[in-house]
Amino acid sequence: MTDDAQIQTAAITPPDRAREARAIAIGVAGWVVPGLGHALQKMWGRAITFFVVVGVLVIVGAGMRGNLFRSEGGDAFAALGYFADLGTGSFYWLAKYIEVGGSDVSHAYGDYGTRFLAAAGVLNLLAALHAYEAARGRKA
Amino acid sequence: MKFHLSHLQAMLLFALMISIAFGFLSRRRPLDRVKYIVWSLFLFLLFGIGIGWAMYPFSR
Numbered sequence: 001m002t003d004d005a006q007i008q009t010a011a012i013t014p015p016d017r018a019r020e021a022r023a024i025a026i027g028v029a030g031w032v033v034p035g036l037g038h039a040l041q042k043m044w045g046r047a048i049t050f051f052v053v054v055g056v057l058v059i060v061g062a063g064m065r066g067n068l069f070r071s072e073g074g075d076a077f078a079a080l081g082y083f084a085d086l087g088t089g090s091f092y093w094l095a096k097y098i099e100v101g102g103s104d105v106s107h108a109y110g111d112y113g114t115r116f117l118a119a120a121g122v123l124n125l126l127a128a129l130h131a132y133e134a135a136r137g138r139k140a
Numbered sequence: 141m142k143f144h145l146s147h148l149q150a151m152l153l154f155a156l157m158i159s160i161a162f163g164f165l166s167r168r169r170p171l172d173r174v175k176y177i178v179w180s181l182f183l184f185l186l187f188g189i190g191i192g193w194a195m196y197p198f199s200r
Contacts, residue, residue, distance in 0.1 A: 045164060046164050046165070049160060049161060049164040050161065050164075053157045053158075053160055053161045056153075056157055057154075057157055059141070060143055060145070060153065062141075063141045063142055063143035064142075064143045064144075064145065064150075065142070098141050108147065109143070109144055109145055109150065112145070112147075112150045112154075113143075115154070116150075116154065119154065119158065123158070123161050126165065127161070127165065130165055
């Protein structure tokens with residue numbers, strides 16, 4: 001490595017680490033509260049959209065008495081469902097609060113509700129990943 | 141809070157929400173977003189209703 005390259009690396013590394021740490025924090029914030037990752041970057045349209053879309057999917061999914069998976073699921077599908085539901089971040093507790101009567105997948109709409117909840121989680125994870133990438137400067 | 145949506149209502153709501161999210165995620169300009177949302181929604185409905193009709197002969 002030449003002296004010039006060493007100087008350049010030393011000059012770039014500290015801000016890059018700070019930027020990476022900020023990007024991770026933004027990604028986590030976007031996961032915990034849907035849209036917050038974009039709001040912190042002043043991407044208001046995306047922030048509001050993800051908050052509303054994930055919120056609507058969670059409220060309707062729980063209102064349709066979809067299956068909200070828990071950590072003690074038992075099999076691989078339940079674990080996968082739990083992972084997807086956790087993707088909604090803090091809205092997982094909102095769904096729990098709405099679904100006081102528990103899930104009911106004996107009807108078609110209960111099954112649809114399960115898909116709504118899982119889709120909300122996966123969509124929020126995708127949004128959080130997008131916020132993280134945007135914070136890193138890869139895409140916006 | 142309870143919702144009793146029909147199959148079609150659930151599909152319409154799901155398709156609309158996902159299309160809006162994808163539109164905002166993948167496009168930056170408002171017009172591009174609208175085009176993407178409309179096209180995505182159309183494809184969701186086309187495939188949803190199409191698959192529904194394709195299964196119809198086996199439903200009885």
